[in-house]
Amino acid sequence: MRRLAPALRLDGADAELIDLIKSIVAACKEISFRVGQGELSDVLGSTLNENVQGETQKKLDVISNELLKDLILETGSVMAISSEEEESTVPGNPQGKYLVTFDPLDGSSNTDINSLIGTIFSILPAPQGADPADPSIFLQPGTAQIAAGYVLYGPATLMALTTGKGTKMYTLDKTYGGFLLTTEQVSIPGVTSEFAINMSNQRYWQPAMQNYIADLLKGKEGPRGKNFNMRWIAAMVGDVHRILCRGGIFAYPRDLKDPKKPDKLRLMYEANPMSFLVEQAGGASTTGYERIMKIQPVDIHQRVPVILGSKHEVESCLQYHQPM
Ligand code: AFP
Numbered sequence: 001m002r003r004l005a006p007a008l009r010l011d012g013a014d015a016e017l018i019d020l021i022k023s024i025v026a027a028c029k030e031i032s033f034r035v036g037q038g039e040l041s042d043v044l045g046s047t048l049n050e051n052v053q054g055e056t057q058k059k060l061d062v063i064s065n066e067l068l069k070d071l072i073l074e075t076g077s078v079m080a081i082s083s084e085e086e087e088s089t090v091p092g093n094p095q096g097k098y099l100v101t102f103d104p105l106d107g108s109s110n111t112d113i114n115s116l117i118g119t120i121f122s123i124l125p126a127p128q129g130a131d132p133a134d135p136s137i138f139l140q141p142g143t144a145q146i147a148a149g150y151v152l153y154g155p156a157t158l159m160a161l162t163t164g165k166g167t168k169m170y171t172l173d174k175t176y177g178g179f180l181l182t183t184e185q186v187s188i189p190g191v192t193s194e195f196a197i198n199m200s201n202q203r204y205w206q207p208a209m210q211n212y213i214a215d216l217l218k219g220k221e222g223p224r225g226k227n228f229n230m231r232w233i234a235a236m237v238g239d240v241h242r243i244l245c246r247g248g249i250f251a252y253p254r255d256l257k258d259p260k261k262p263d264k265l266r267l268m269y270e271a272n273p274m275s276f277l278v279e280q281a282g283g284a285s286t287t288g289y290e291r292i293m294k295i296q297p298v299d300i301h302q303r304v305p306v307i308l309g310s311k312h313e314v315e316s317c318l319q320y321h322q323p324m
Contacts, residue, residue: 010222013147013163016077020098020123025159025179026065028119028151031105032172034063034155037115038173044112049293060111061085064104064119072100079126082138082300084269089300091132098146099124099138102299103269106150107235116154118237122273123147138268138300142293148273150237160186160244160277167244177267188283189247190312194229196239196250204255208288212320224316240274240308244281249309249317253288263303267295271306284314288321 010018025076036040042059051059065085072078072092079096082089084103102121110117123146130137149161156174159179169183195216202213219227231248233239239250254262265271275285275292285292285308295304 010161010163016075016097017123017163020072020075020077020100021149021161022051023071024068024100024102024119024121025151026151027064027071028157029172030067031119032153032157033149035060035111038114049271057085058096058105058111060117061105061108062252064216068102068119068121079130080137081133082268084266084301086316089133089135089138093143094132096126096132099126101138101268101273103266106237106270107233110233110235110238116152116233116235116238116241118150118152118241119233120150120237120273121148122149122268122276133190135300139297141296142267142272145272145276145293148276150240150273150277152237152241154238154241158182158241160241162277162280164276164280167277169244184279186244186277187272188243188278188281188310189314190282190311192247192249192313193226194231194242194246194248195313196231196233196248198232198234198252199230201257203253204257206255208321209251210251212317219312236270236274236306240244240278243283243309244277247310247313249307249319251307252304252305253307260307261303263305265303265306267292267297267302267304268316269299271304275308278308282311283309284311286314286318288318 034043053260059246072081076093078092078098078100078129080089080099082101088301099122104119106120107117124140124144127137128214147163151159159170167186168184170179171182173180216228251281252265278285285304288307
């Protein structure tokens with residue numbers, strides 16, 4: 001068994017940042033415990049409520065949101081939080097140095113089938129002197145992120161974390177009760193033959209993605225000259241984790257299934273933190289037309305198209321998005 005370090009290793013991070021990340025970790029350990037109890041802890045199933053995204057909230061969505069919110073605000077170093085599950089941002093300490101955005105439970109449709117789910121978070125600088133109740137303080141591009149990570153509740157509970165100096169992976173040691181550093185530097189292979197996309201939306205995609213996937217599916221006999229394999233977990237956290245472990249490309253492109261909602265993934269809670277982790281592990285992340293982390297957000301609940309993963313494969317996909 002590899003035990004590289006007994007605790008979080010955050011090169012160059014100051015004490016307040018370390019404390020904040022420890023609070024997020026504490027909430028995630030509690031979520032991990034409850035997820036692990038399954039049916040026994042009365043956390044499965046739905047509530048009668050819809051969240052701001054118009055989705056029915058699962059009990060675990062609500063429990064995870066409350067745990068994260070309480071523990072993060074208790075630190076005193078956070079000016080405000082923004083959660084995928086809350087309509088408005090929640091103010092904290094006006095003197096706080098940080099803003100935190102999070103998706104408390106990504107992949108909630110997997111909760112009731114005992115499949116992969118996770119928590120995704122991002123830490124931004126708080127503009128000093130700003131009004132903590134003003135949601136526009138969150139409208140910063142992904143390049144401003146100080147740290148980002150996810151905790152994956154799978155057969156093992158794992159955390160991927162970046163503070164801008166590479167991406168590290170930690171595993172929760174349930175006997176000791178803490179996360180141990182298990183991968184010092186995650187490195188995504190540049191080349192892959194594995195893709196992740198919800199193929200049931202194929203007929204609604206724009207031509208660029210239609211053509212790209214059509215060429216992957218032609219395999220050895222097609223223009224790519226090799227066979228591709230497909231995986232879809234229905235939880236971005238699971239798909240991105242696989243990519244951090246062995247490479248691949250993940251896409252949730254724009255589609256015309258519901259013209260009122262052409263993009264599915266949220267910039268602040270999913271796309272930006274995952275892009276930061278992937279780029280820090282040597283991968284790439286784009287909408288097809290621009291680097292995700294360069295997008296200037298206009299709304300805290302904004303959605304964007306996402307294409308990320310192995311660098312050379314993302315570049316191949318980008319060629320299909322070039323103007324003719
Ligand atoms: P939920 O957290 O609301 O279940 O959504 C998960 C997600 O935003 C993302 O994690 C998945 O990649 C994607 O949705 C799955 O969407 P499909 O419904 O198209 O499989």
